[in-house]
Amino acid sequence: MNLAGRLPLRARVMAWFSLVSLVVAGALAVATWHLSTGYMLGQRERSAIAQASGNARLVESQLRRDPDGLSELMTGLSAEVESAVLLVDGGDWISGGNRVDPRRLPAGFLDIVREGQAAHQRTVLDGVPVLAVGLPMQGLSATYFEVSPMRELDRTFRFLSWLLVAGTVASALAGALLGRWAATHALRPLRRVTAAAAEAARGDLGVRLPENSDPDLAPLAEAFNDTAERLQQRVARDARFAGDVSHELRSPLTTMLNAMAVLYRRRAELPPGSRQAVELLDTDLRRFRRMVDDLLEISRYDQDRSTFELVDLAELVLAVTAHHAPQAAGLLDVGTHPWIVGDRRRLERVVVNLLDNAARHGKGLVRLGIRSQDGRARIEVDDAGPGVPAAEREHVFERFSRGSPADRDASDSGAGLGLALVAQHVRGHDGNAWVEERPGGGARFVVELPEVAE
Numbered sequence: 001m002n003l004a005g006r007l008p009l010r011a012r013v014m015a016w017f018s019l020v021s022l023v024v025a026g027a028l029a030v031a032t033w034h035l036s037t038g039y040m041l042g043q044r045e046r047s048a049i050a051q052a053s054g055n056a057r058l059v060e061s062q063l064r065r066d067p068d069g070l071s072e073l074m075t076g077l078s079a080e081v082e083s084a085v086l087l088v089d090g091g092d093w094i095s096g097g098n099r100v101d102p103r104r105l106p107a108g109f110l111d112i113v114r115e116g117q118a119a120h121q122r123t124v125l126d127g128v129p130v131l132a133v134g135l136p137m138q139g140l141s142a143t144y145f146e147v148s149p150m151r152e153l154d155r156t157f158r159f160l161s162w163l164l165v166a167g168t169v170a171s172a173l174a175g176a177l178l179g180r181w182a183a184t185h186a187l188r189p190l191r192r193v194t195a196a197a198a199e200a201a202r203g204d205l206g207v208r209l210p211e212n213s214d215p216d217l218a219p220l221a222e223a224f225n226d227t228a229e230r231l232q233q234r235v236a237r238d239a240r241f242a243g244d245v246s247h248e249l250r251s252p253l254t255t256m257l258n259a260m261a262v263l264y265r266r267r268a269e270l271p272p273g274s275r276q277a278v279e280l281l282d283t284d285l286r287r288f289r290r291m292v293d294d295l296l297e298i299s300r301y302d303q304d305r306s307t308f309e310l311v312d313l314a315e316l317v318l319a320v321t322a323h324h325a326p327q328a329a330g331l332l333d334v335g336t337h338p339w340i341v342g343d344r345r346r347l348e349r350v351v352v353n354l355l356d357n358a359a360r361h362g363k364g365l366v367r368l369g370i371r372s373q374d375g376r377a378r379i380e381v382d383d384a385g386p387g388v389p390a391a392e393r394e395h396v397f398e399r400f401s402r403g404s405p406a407d408r409d410a411s412d413s414g415a416g417l418g419l420a421l422v423a424q425h426v427r428g429h430d431g432n433a434w435v436e437e438r439p440g441g442g443a444r445f446v447v448e449l450p451e452v453a454e
Contacts (some may be wrong), residue, residue, distance in 0.1 A: 014179035021175025022168065029164035037157060041122075044153055045131060049120055052133040052146040060137045060146055064268050105145070113143055120152070129154045189217050193224060204231035249292050253285075260285050294417035307343045313377050313449070314370045316344065320351040321368065328355070333369040338377035338451045346425040349377065353418040354445055358383040362443055372451055376431075379447040387443045393435050395424040422447070437438065 007015070055298055104125060112119040113134030120133045129150040136143050179237075192209060198206040207229060209221040264282050267275045314337040321328055358365040362383025369380035401421040419433075426433040431449035438444040 010180065010183040013183035013186075014176045017179025017182065018172045018176040021178075022172040025168040025171035029168050033164055036160060039155060040156065042148065045120060048131050048133055048146070048148050049118075052135060052144070052150075055146060056137065056144040057136040060140065060142075064140075105134075105147075109134065113145075128156065142328045158178050169278050188215075189220070193220065196224065196228075200228055200231070205235060253289060253292060257285055259290060291417065294421060307345065308341055309344065310452070311340055311342050311344055311347065313340050313347075313379070316347055317351055317368065317370055317379065320348050321355070324352050325355050325359070325365070328365050328368060331365055331367055333367055334381075335370060336372040338370070338372040339453070340429070340449045342429045342449065342450055343425075346428065348423050350422050350447060353422050354379070354381045354447070357381075357418055357445065358385075361385060366438070366442060375451050378449075379452040381445040382438045383442050384444075385442055387437055387441065388435050395434060397433060421443075 013149035106121055106123055109123075109132060110123040113136060116117045118133075118135050120131060122129065122131050124130070125147070131148045131150055132145060133146045133148075135145075189212070196207045196209055208228060209223050212218045212221045259284050260278070261429055263270075263278050267278050270278060304434055314334050318332065318334070321332065355365065355368075358381055364384050365381065366384050367380070367382040369378075369382070371380065373377040397419045399417055423433045426449070427445055429449050431447060433445070433447045435445050
């Protein structure tokens with residue numbers, strides 16, 4: 001996977017904005033540098049050539065009129081222009097101002113001037129950038145040179161370069177901030193969709209996105225709302241169907257169970273083959289009854305929302321255990337008495353189903369603990385079974401999941417809906433249910449619910 005695919009969308013948007021700003025600002029900085037430095041250098045060269053030409057005419061006039069006063073003139077010219085002036089006549093040379101050996105000037109530049117052509121060139125002498133101008137004197141064997149320092153122009157160029165670099169970096173940072181702002185605002189509708197989808201995944205199928213006038217976002221909101229509406233209707237139809245079917249089955253099932261009870265009590269009078277058939281039928285009828293009861297419970301999940309009340313979770317677990325599994329009284333481990341807001345009937349069903357699961361699939365209850373941790377109330381049910389493999393821990397809370405056939409008890413009359421009801425009721429209380437490995441072996445089923453202050 002490439003790096004771009006690993007970065008979040010917001011980071012990629014910031015990077016692209018920053019890169020575009022960097023490229024644009026860099027291009028403008030380069031163009032500004034070339035235009036400004038070219039213009040300032042041109043101005044400086046034209047000014048230096050004009051000054052050198054005027055000085056050369058004065059030197060030429062003095063050389064023709066009175067060569068003895070040439071040194072004084074050269075000194076005065078160097079003081080006026082703050083540069084070095086040189087007059088080279090054959091092998092002799094006269095300088096004014098800063099002493100500069102003409103032989104240190106670039107050879108190509110000197111050759112051009114010796115050939116009788118005026119020339120100028122930028123170079124560096126003793127670490128100082130200078131502009132050298134050479135002018136041959138017509139009718140004379142002398143050549144006039146003027147070397148002007150360019151310190152101020154060099155400082156200007158340095159300042160300009162730092163300014164352009166700083167501006168380019170600042171532009172890239174501004175682009176990143178602009179990209180972050182743009183990504184935050186652009187992703188805001190996506191965050192709303194994500195939050196709504198999370199609510200729907202937690203079971204709130206009534207969640208809807210607000211209407212949006214944006215032509216790009218309106219289809220997304222309409223599609224999500226339509227999907228949520230269809231899903232809600234489908235779930236409601238399935239629940240009604242399960243409830244209607246379960247309710248219609250209860251009457252004939254009750255008749256069959258009563259008839260089976262009569263046959264089961266008199267099974268000793270039946271032939272061996274008929275006796276075995278009655279026992280098998282009794283097991284399946286009991287399993288059928290549990291499945292019908294669980295289906296009715298599932299179909300009533302979206303009803304009776306107004307029955308939530310303040311509940312002492314430890315007292316509720318103690319009462320359920322005393323009524324449903326009195327033999328487990330010595331296995332209770334009540335560390336605290338957390339209070340929660342919940343539906344007492346559904347919470348009782350959660351505890352009953354966990355105890356039944358430990359008895360049917362976990363080879364018996366080992367410990368039933370009540371804890372309070374980080375503002376969450378916990379019910380911990382430990383069993384003595386072989387445990388639940390890591391790959392199956394999420395699937396045991398699905399409907400009609402009964403574990404692997406190898407570990408299933410032949411006398412088990414369950415329908416695989418008990419733990420699904422546990423997960424459903426716990427989600428209705430904004431809690432979580434999971435299974436983990438128990439210290440020392442076996443499985444630990446954990447229910448965690450929001451705790452409230454007493």
